[in-house]
Amino acid sequence: MRVAKTKFHYKSLSYFWLSALVLLLSGCASSWSAKVTTFQQWPTELYQARYQIVANAEQKNSLEFQSVADSVRIAMGAAGLVEGGGESRLAVEVDYGNPVQQEWVERYSDPYDPFFYGGPFSTGIWAGFGSMHFGGMYYPTPQYVSVPVNVYNNTLSVVIKDRESGMKEVFKVTAINKSDDDNLVSVIPLLAKAAFTNFPGMNGKVQYVEVK
Numbered sequence: 001m002r003v004a005k006t007k008f009h010y011k012s013l014s015y016f017w018l019s020a021l022v023l024l025l026s027g028c029a030s031s032w033s034a035k036v037t038t039f040q041q042w043p044t045e046l047y048q049a050r051y052q053i054v055a056n057a058e059q060k061n062s063l064e065f066q067s068v069a070d071s072v073r074i075a076m077g078a079a080g081l082v083e084g085g086g087e088s089r090l091a092v093e094v095d096y097g098n099p100v101q102q103e104w105v106e107r108y109s110d111p112y113d114p115f116f117y118g119g120p121f122s123t124g125i126w127a128g129f130g131s132m133h134f135g136g137m138y139y140p141t142p143q144y145v146s147v148p149v150n151v152y153n154n155t156l157s158v159v160i161k162d163r164e165s166g167m168k169e170v171f172k173v174t175a176i177n178k179s180d181d182d183n184l185v186s187v188i189p190l191l192a193k194a195a196f197t198n199f200p201g202m203n204g205k206v207q208y209v210e211v212k
Helices: 002-030 044-048 063-078 184-195
Strands: 033-040 050-053 090-097 100-109 131-134 137-140 143-162 168-179 205-210
Touching (some): 063 090, 063 143, 063 184
Parallel strands (some): 050 090
Antiparallel strands (some): 033 205, 100 143, 131 137
């Protein structure tokens, strides 16, 4: 009877670690945020002014830019801004990109993986190894290793200029989200929404905006 009770306890421990890992991963997957930097000198009367998105020579015939511009339009509309034609007072310039850089991040490592201990084909930096011992039996616990990954800095920048003031900048925002996937197009709507959250915001403010 004691043996049966011990086996059940081992099984429960296994389920515990698996459940903890699932909860951790699901929590990370549901969270999305962007680093938003805002500069503004927004006169009150500009709330009634209309805007026009102005494409540069490279952007004019780009279908990708048109898609990005549509996302910006939606976000600006939600902020109370109204689009107009070529005679609009406000000129809106949009730029975007996802430069890549290499960073070290912590990743979960399977302790049963033969490469976990730093074998001839392993690339990570070992971050320690934990274990639990019950009744002379060995049960490894989840561990993390530091590994190099390519990180894409998904970036959206929007500048609004006042034509009646000699194209003076009245609003400038940059939203950045880091991703290990080359998924700029899919996150542009989220970047645009984050950029115009609480528009026009505070001058010179840097904040992390969560988007749901």
